[in-house]
Amino acid sequence: MAAIPFQVEKYAAISAVVRACALTMSVFNRLVKSETVTKDDKSPVTVADYSAQAVVNTILAHAFPNDPIVGEEDASDLRKPEGALLRERIVELANEALTGIVADKENVNWGLGKARSSHELLDAIDRGNYAGGPVGRMWALDPIDGTKGFLRGEQYAVCLALIVDSIVQVGVIGCPNLHVDVSKPDGERGTMFVAVRGQGAQQLSLSSPYGDGIPLRISSHSPLSSIRFLESVEAAHSAHGFNARVAAVLGTSQSPNRMDSQAKYCVLSRGVEGDVYLRMPVPGMGYQEKIWDHASGALLIQEAGGIVSDSLGRPLNFGSGRTLGENFGVVATSIDIHPKIIHAIRQVQDEEKIGKF
Ligand SMILES: Nc1ncnc2c1ncn2[C@@H]1O[C@H](COP(=O)(O)OS(=O)(=O)O)[C@@H](OP(=O)(O)O)[C@H]1O
Ligand SMILES: [Mg+2]
Numbered sequence: 493m494a495a496i497p498f499q500v501e502k503y504a505a506i507s508a509v510v511r512a513c514a515l516t517m518s519v520f521n522r523l524v525k526s527e528t529v530t531k532d533d534k535s536p537v538t539v540a541d542y543s544a545q546a547v548v549n550t551i552l553a554h555a556f557p558n559d560p561i562v563g564e565e566d567a568s569d570l571r572k573p574e575g576a577l578l579r580e581r582i583v584e585l586a587n588e589a590l591t592g593i594v595a596d597k598e599n600v601n602w603g604l605g606k607a608r609s610s611h612e613l614l615d616a617i618d619r620g621n622y623a624g625g626p627v628g629r630m631w632a633l634d635p636i637d638g639t640k641g642f643l644r645g646e647q648y649a650v651c652l653a654l655i656v657d658s659i660v661q662v663g664v665i666g667c668p669n670l671h672v673d674v675s676k677p678d679g680e681r682g683t684m685f686v687a688v689r690g691q692g693a694q695q696l697s698l699s700s701p702y703g704d705g706i707p708l709r710i711s712s713h714s715p716l717s718s719i720r721f722l723e724s725v726e727a728a729h730s731a732h733g734f735n736a737r738v739a740a741v742l743g744t745s746q747s748p749n750r751m752d753s754q755a756k757y758c759v760l761s762r763g764v765e766g767d768v769y770l771r772m773p774v775p776g777m778g779y780q781e782k783i784w785d786h787a788s789g790a791l792l793i794q795e796a797g798g799i800v801s802d803s804l805g806r807p808l809n810f811g812s813g814r815t816l817g818e819n820f821g822v823v824a825t826s827i828d829i830h831p832k833i834i835h836a837i838r839q840v841q842d843e844e845k846i847g848k849f
């Protein structure tokens with residue numbers, strides 16, 4: 493019998509994301525102020541981001557020693573003398589996660605059960621320093637996407653994707669704070685989203701992440717007047733005013749559904765809580781989107797029957813380095829709504845040019 497493509501990669505990615513999610517959940521309740529620091533770009537990073545990256549990269553290094561990793565965090569601050577306390581905490585947390593008992597897929601060995609030295613774990617974090625590029629295999633990792641959401645106790649996600657020759661082949665996203673049942677927002681939390689190119693997309697739960705799961709299907713029949721946008725919480729991360737003007741052009745009266753992280757892609761793939769994820773650059777910021785903020789989610793949407801492009805309708809290029817440097821904005825939605833959104837974006841941009849706003 494022929495092997496199913498990317499099955500080992502899928503199970504390794506699920507195993508790594510489940511352990512990283514458990515780590516972040518246990519840290520959340522015990523996090524103290526000194527365990528969050530501000531990076532050079534003014535964004536927060538916590539002991540949970542660092543230790544989750546150490547855990548995922550340790551598992552990937554064991555399972556696929558030749559695969560490079562594009563990960564958000566690096567260990568340079570932790571190697572400095574003033575990083576000693578943070579470093580100790582990260583070593584403790586990462587080893588708890590690597591040696592703790594979590595249900596892994598049977599008959600596989602990801603090198604777990606053995607504690608690592610501080611040196612090994614810092615090197616594991618720095619395996620994420622790969623520059624990216626158009627050719628070959630690489631993993632894209634965001635150990636905590638939506639760190640601000642994590643700190644608020646709201647949505648965040650552990651996101652891992654395998655990219656081969658610029659194309660995302662496997663995408664796994666764990667959302668510890670996302671409700672499992674769309675009709676019960678206050679019900680059980682802890683979801684896992686898994687997509688493999690050509691094999692569909694499923695929602696599973698973090699407590700039972702290896703079964704068949706629920707097949708995901710993006711919503712496709714919303715009349716334009718009732719479509720709902722998904723967007724970032726932070727106005728500094730995506731242009732809320734621009735989204736509101738696109739919504740006005742389309743004539744929708746629904747207020748946007750705002751949440752942090754790639755949980756937006758997850759919610760979109762479930763087909764009920766939103767119809768379009770629109771992320772337009774904030775003028776003057778000069779920010780380039782990072783591949784780890786979109787790779788898993790983009791595949792999830794495609795495998796759920798939707799389409800992901802930039803604001804000009806061009807495919808996202810995951811092979812141009814650590815950023816989506818050749819793209820401008822992100823639009824994820826169903827195949828039938830997509831051209832209408834691209835058209836409305838152009839209309840708003842034209843109106844802005846003639847000074848209508
Ligand atoms: N200036 C700017 N513009 C656009 N995007 C930025 C910017 N700065 C940061 N980031 C990235 O946004 C990631 C979080 O995205 P979200 O959509 O979750 O934003 S928000 O937190 O809800 O506002 C966030 O991911 P994490 O750092 O993993 O939390 C960043 O990669
Ligand atoms: Mg960050």
Ligand SMILES: [Mg+2]
Binds near residue numbers: 634638784785
């Ligand atoms: Mg992120």
Ligand SMILES: [Mg+2]
Binds near residue numbers: 634
């Ligand atoms: Mg992050």
